[in-house]
Every structure is written in structure tokens, then in C-alpha cells.
Amino acid sequence: FSPTLRPFLQTVVISMISYGETFGKQQSGFGMAALSLLTSGKYIIDPELRGIEFERITQNLDLQFWKSFWNLTESGLITGLNRIASNPVQLNFTLTLPPVFLRLPLASDPTLTATVSPPIAHWGPGPVQMRLISxxxxxxxxxEELQAFSRINPPPVTASHLPWVQKQPRSPWLLIHFHGGGFVAHTSRSHENYFRIWSKELTVPVLSV
Known part of the structure; x- marks a missing residue:
């Protein structure tokens, strides 16, 4: 790796193995992060110990550890601060699509269809979580059709409940965003801040998968 990148990668590794030492204890995600900070000193000064612990974590800890570690940035405090500092939006809610096969008509010949299989990640077919921001x-x-997929019960407040909010015409565009992470690292919540900026500056809804 580039010498300028090594300090960052070393910080990530030390954070990961410190968090791995406390993983599984009866602590909240934020509490484990704080406890990990206290135990990280020994891994900073002892590269050999750091290497041994890194090997143990990568070979023995399961997928739940990786999800928990990478989702630390989605704790309530951090996401709350991000929302305060970001642009307000009229619509921001999460959707859950069931793992069913879709049959879509072809643009070249609408009488023909293509079958789209549900995504298969680490546990087999499962529902797809999305976030719609406008x-x-x-x-x-x-x-009602869209609200039926909402993960919030009851669904989020909309214009039907807020008559002073003026609805705009349907957008001719939809920005679809795949943030990556292999269904392990982060969810759309980690990227919500710049989704709000995109939706405002591009005047289009953003759908993050």
C-alpha cells in the first residue's frame, strides 16, 4: 500500500481487533466502541500482538461481528447529528421488498418478459431493504401501494396528513444508488447525508438499495 494510506489502514485494523475483543459482551454498540478505545493501546505498541489478534478475528468471528463493526457509524447519536446538519427533505423512509421473482417486459418487445431473481447474499434469498428520499x-x-412496503408501522406522515405541503408532479427521473458493502457493511442510513444533497440539487428522488 501507499505510505500515505498505511496509517489509515492501521487505524482500521487496530479499531477492528479492539472491537473484536469486546464483541459479544452485554454492551450497546456505542458502549463497546468506547470500551474498545480503552483497550486499543496495547495493540498500538505491540505489532506482534496485533497480528495474532487480527488472525484470530478474521478466522473465527462470524458475519454478525462484521455487521456490528461496520455499522458502528449508524448509532443513534451519530445519525442524529448527521440529520441535524443535513438538508431537510419531505420524504425519507425505508422500504422492504419481499424476495420474489419479478417478470418485467422488455423495452424492445413488451410482449416478451425477462425474469429477475431475488438477490442471494450470505443467508440465501431474503428481503431487500431500501431507502427512498425526496x-x-x-x-x-x-x-397506499408504496406505503405498503414501508418498514415503519404506521407509515411515515405524508401530504395527505399535511395539507399545507404541495405535491409536485411525478419526476421523470429516479436516481438508484447501490452503496456496496456486500449486505454486510453499512446500510443506506450511513449515506443518508449526501442522498439529501443529491435529491435537492438534482431535483430527483433517490432510491438507495
Whole structure:
């Protein structure tokens, strides 16, 4: 790796193995992060111990550890501060799509269809979690069909409950975003800040998978 990149990677490794030492204890995610900070000193001064612990973690800890570690940035305090500092939006809610096969018509010949299989990650087929963000509330975004996929019960407040919010026409565009992470590292919540900026500056809804 580039010499300028090594300090960053070393910090990530030390954070990971310190967190791995406390993983599984009866602590909240934020509490484990604080405890990991206290135990990280020995891994900073002892590279050999750091290497041994890194090998143990990568070979023995399961997928739940990796999800827990990479999702530390999604703790309530951090996401709350991000939302305060980011642009307000009219629509921001999460959707859950069931793992079913989709049959979509071809653009070249609508009489023909293509079958799209549900994604298969580490546990086999499962529901797909998405987040829809729109700076302006648009027609159809408060429809019952869309609200049926909402992960919040009852669904989020929409224009039907806020008559002073003026709905805009349907957008001709939809920005679809895949943040990566292999269904392990982070969710759309970690990227919500710049979704809000995109939706405002591009005047389009953003759907993050």
C-alpha cells in the first residue's frame, strides 16, 4: 500500500481487533466502541500482538461481528447529528421488498418478459431493504401501494396528513444508488447525508438499495 494510506489502514485494523475483543459482551454498540478505545493501546505498541489478534478475528468471528463493526457509524447519536446538519427533505423512509421473482417486459418487445431473481447474499434469498428520499413530495409517493412496503408501522406522515405541503408532479427521473458493502457493511442510513444533497440539487428522488 501507499505510505500515505498505511496509517489509515492501521487505524482500521487496530479499531477492528479492539472491537473484536469486546464483541459479544452485554454492551450497546456505542458502549463497546468506547470500551474498545480503552483497550486499543496495547495493540498500538505491540505489532506482534496485533497480528495474532487480527488472525484470530478474521478466522473465527462470524458475519454478525462484521455487521456490528461496520455499522458502528449508524448509532443513534451519530445519525442524529448527521440529520441535524443535513438538508431537510419531505420524504425519507425505508422500504422492504419481499424476495420474489419479478417478470418485467422488455423495452424492445413488451410482449416478451425477462425474469429477475431475488438477490442471494450470505443467508440465501431474503428481503431487500431500501431507502427512498425526496427533497420534494411528489405524486405517487404517498400512495397506499408504496406505503405498503414501508418498514415503519404506521407509515411515515405524508401530504395527505399535511395539507399545507404541495405535491409536485411525478419526476421523470429516479436516481438508484447501490452503496456496496456486500449486505454486510453499512446500510443506506450511513449515506443518508449526501442522498439529501443529491435529491435537492438534482431535483430527483433517490432510491438507495
Amino acid at each position: 427533497y420534494e413530495l411528489r405524486e405517487g409517493q404517498d400512495s
